[in-house]
Amino acid sequence: MAITIADVAAQAKVSKTTVSRVLNGKGELDESTAARVRAVIEELGYVPSARAVNLARGRTRVVAMLVPSLTWPWMGEVVQGAVDVLEAEEYGLLLFTANRGADSMRQFNAQVAAKSFDGLLAIEPEGTLDYIATLHSRGLPMVLIDDRDQIAGQIPTIGTTNHTGAGEAARHLISIGRTRPLMITGPARFGCTQQRRDGFAAVYAEAGHPISDDRVLLGDFKHACGVETIQRAIAAGVEFDAVFCHNDISAAGAMQALLEAGRRIPEDVAVVGFDDIPMAAQTHPPLTTVHQPMREMGEAAARTLLAHFEGSPLPNRPTIIPATFTVRDSTR
Structure with missing residues (x-):
């Protein structure tokens, strides 16, 4: 039978x-009494229970992470970055989608109410x-990951240089002589889309090649969007020599549609994505893309909370x- 605190x-x-x-090292105790207790603990x-000790100390040594879905292509990198830091400091992770x-949110809120974790890392699920923000105002320590310009200064955030990264993509395309690009965006409601x-x-405007509105095509980050947008552009007779997609998944769809239409990549049309997920190096041809430091963002968020x-x-x-920017054969 297991030895209990009552036995001690x-x-x-x-x-x-x-x-x-x-x-727990709490309270003032006679040293001889404390020594006797420690001797009995060792003897028996x-x-x-680690959980009991941590709760007595007012800490669970557990961090929660709330994300929209684990199916997002780069989500695993963010989670792994956070886990690497937490495990090294002997913290556990509760993962919620x-x-x-x-x-799902009711289940998450029940764990908040039960004080099951010390703090929260979050990639905010839509809505x-x-x-x-209410949880933060009530005192729950948290760090948000990804673009959240609308709450800058209110909740700590970890982000990347979306504006600069896209500008780097433009400078690269201009450097190889591409002056008539199409842009396939992400959903308009996302801050990263605007950036x-x-x-x-x-960058194109500064180079004397402003991009007209009809060349900025609203997308949704999905493969089918890349396929269908390129198909519509070709059917409409739009002339273009480059495509910049706001993520790698839609860029892969755009490349598929271009190849099916007989367009050579990059000879006829150069293609650039955004994210640099593992798939980007496996497309045909391999995709030039803006590399988001997703693992580093997860690490930084966890370190900030700890x-x-x-x-x-x-x-x-x-x-x-x-x-950063990764050049591969889709523009080379």
Whole structure:
């Protein structure tokens, strides 16, 4: 039978509260009493519940992570970055998704109410920002990952250089003589869509090749969107020598449609994506893309939260990790 705290208390002739204080280093205790309790613990081989000890200390040593879905192509990199940091500091991770909508959020809220974790890392599921902001205002330590310009200064965020990364894509295309690009965007409601559109368009405008509205085509980050948008552009007789897609998945769809239409990549049309997910190196031809530092963003978010647990204030301005540019055969 497992040794319990009651067994230790009985043999040491103290209360369970005294044993708990010895285990947790809390309260003033006579040193001889504390030494007797520690001797009994060693003699009996008592191993306290880690969860019980942490709860007694007011900490669970668990961090929660809330994400929209694990099916997003780059999500695993973010989660792995956070896990690497947390495990190194002997913290656990509770992972929640919003796959089931309101039911998922009710389950998550129950864990918030039960104080099952010390802090939250979040890639905000759509429509939950007000709820997350409320949790923050009530004192739950948290760090958001990805673009959230609308809450800058309110909740700590980790982001990347969407505007600059898109500008780098534009400069690369201009350097290889491509002056008539199409741009396939992400959903208009996302901050990164605005940043990537503006960054790309600004560089072309500065080079004397402004991008007209009919060359900026609204997308949804999906493969089918890339296919169908290119098919419509070709059918409409739009002339273009480059395509910039706001993510790699839609870029892969665009490449498929171009090849099916007999367009050579990159001889006829150069293609650039955004994200640099593992698939980008496996397309035909391999995709030139803006590399998002997703793993580094997960690491930075976890480090920021753990530093707060140790007494550092949470930052009141976004932490930005620069994107980089990866050239492959789709523009070479």
